[in-house]
Amino acid sequence: MPVILGIESSCDETSASVCVDGEILSNVIANQTIHEAYGGVVPELASRVHQQNIVPAVQQALLNAKVNKNDIDAVAFTRGPGLLGSLLVGVSFAKAFALAKNLPLIDINHMQAHILAHFIGDHKPTFPFLCLTVSGGHTQIVLVKDHFDMEIIGQTLDDAAGEAMDKTSKILGLPYPGGPLIDKHARSGNPDAYKFPEPQIPGYNFSFSGVKTAILYFIRDNVAKNPNFIQENLSDICASVEKRIATILLNKLKRAAEEYGIKDIALAGGVSANTGLREGLTHLCAEKGWNCFIPKFEYCTDNAAMIAIAGYYKYLKGEFVGQDVAPLARMPFG
Numbered sequence: 001m002p003v004i005l006g007i008e009s010s011c012d013e014t015s016a017s018v019c020v021d022g023e024i025l026s027n028v029i030a031n032q033t034i035h036e037a038y039g040g041v042v043p044e045l046a047s048r049v050h051q052q053n054i055v056p057a058v059q060q061a062l063l064n065a066k067v068n069k070n071d072i073d074a075v076a077f078t079r080g081p082g083l084l085g086s087l088l089v090g091v092s093f094a095k096a097f098a099l100a101k102n103l104p105l106i107d108i109n110h111m112q113a114h115i116l117a118h119f120i121g122d123h124k125p126t127f128p129f130l131c132l133t134v135s136g137g138h139t140q141i142v143l144v145k146d147h148f149d150m151e152i153i154g155q156t157l158d159d160a161a162g163e164a165m166d167k168t169s170k171i172l173g174l175p176y177p178g179g180p181l182i183d184k185h186a187r188s189g190n191p192d193a194y195k196f197p198e199p200q201i202p203g204y205n206f207s208f209s210g211v212k213t214a215i216l217y218f219i220r221d222n223v224a225k226n227p228n229f230i231q232e233n234l235s236d237i238c239a240s241v242e243k244r245i246a247t248i249l250l251n252k253l254k255r256a257a258e259e260y261g262i263k264d265i266a267l268a269g270g271v272s273a274n275t276g277l278r279e280g281l282t283h284l285c286a287e288k289g290w291n292c293f294i295p296k297f298e299y300c301t302d303n304a305a306m307i308a309i310a311g312y313y314k315y316l317k318g319e320f321v322g323q324d325v326a327p328l329a330r331m332p333f334g
Helices: 034-038 043-065 084-101 110-119 161-171 178-186 209-225 229-260 275-288 304-317
Strands: 003-008 013-020 023-031 074-080 105-109 129-134 139-146 149-155 264-268 291-293
Touching: 003 043, 003 084, 003 304, 013 043, 013 304, 023 043, 023 304, 034 043, 043 084, 074 084, 074 110, 074 304, 084 105, 105 110, 105 304, 110 129, 110 139, 110 264, 110 304, 129 229, 139 229, 149 229, 161 178, 161 209, 161 229, 178 229, 178 275, 209 229, 229 275, 264 275, 275 291
Parallel strands: 003 074, 074 105, 129 264, 264 291
Antiparallel strands: 003 013, 013 023, 129 139, 139 149
16 A cells, blocks of 8 residues: 655645545645735745745645655655746655655656546546646646546647636736636626637637737726726626636537547646636536546645645556656656
């Protein structure tokens, strides 16, 4: 029964998790609030806060799992992609811990881990399945043939979906982080109040730069006519933006599923916590008779449980790295 310690520090969440024989026993996430004053993540500040949080997070994860540090069989960590300074903290801690305890190291691709979060718990997809992975920096449709045999069949050509939401929130004057606030306001709005364009991009690729620009001009023109336009129509604006972004994503996913003949459809990444997207995929799968897989909220955003479960499957394959491993801001998917 391998005991895996998972470490995640790719952006602004410091997280530690313990996985025992494929079961997650703890998942501690320390969020960083320091970035709110700046309207976005400041890399240097993020890495400093990671240094403060990493030891307490690991201690709490071990305590919650009722596991002693001497019981750990391997240390899994996010190698990339992510902010280099943030990654460096997690990688350095993992290497030091493994060296002190003479344990093997397992490097994990952050984006693959988001997909493997679907193997936490009993409700697991069967291979092959399609996964729509949506985060602040990535938007991908991935054909998952095995735990580590994955092929990106579509991805964003410019902004990611999460980026589009964050930039929209700035245009609307909402504080950081904006994505959850758009989701919150959208719940009381009319998603058909305003129409925004759907980019016509070939294949399964995405583009959100045009949508972002259309939203910017829409707000600019309406505020010029009515200075209180945003305040008076905030819920409808958020609902309409959320619906357009969700339909762009789901229309491509639907086409890919139909053309590949796949009925197990999954959603992953930080934006998979968005209510409109979750409900949209649920309705789509019900309509088409597909099997729908959406992680629990705690496994949507960046977390170490997904690193630990990915580490567990790599441990079973005996795939380890040495102490010379270094973090990668841009890490190849395969």
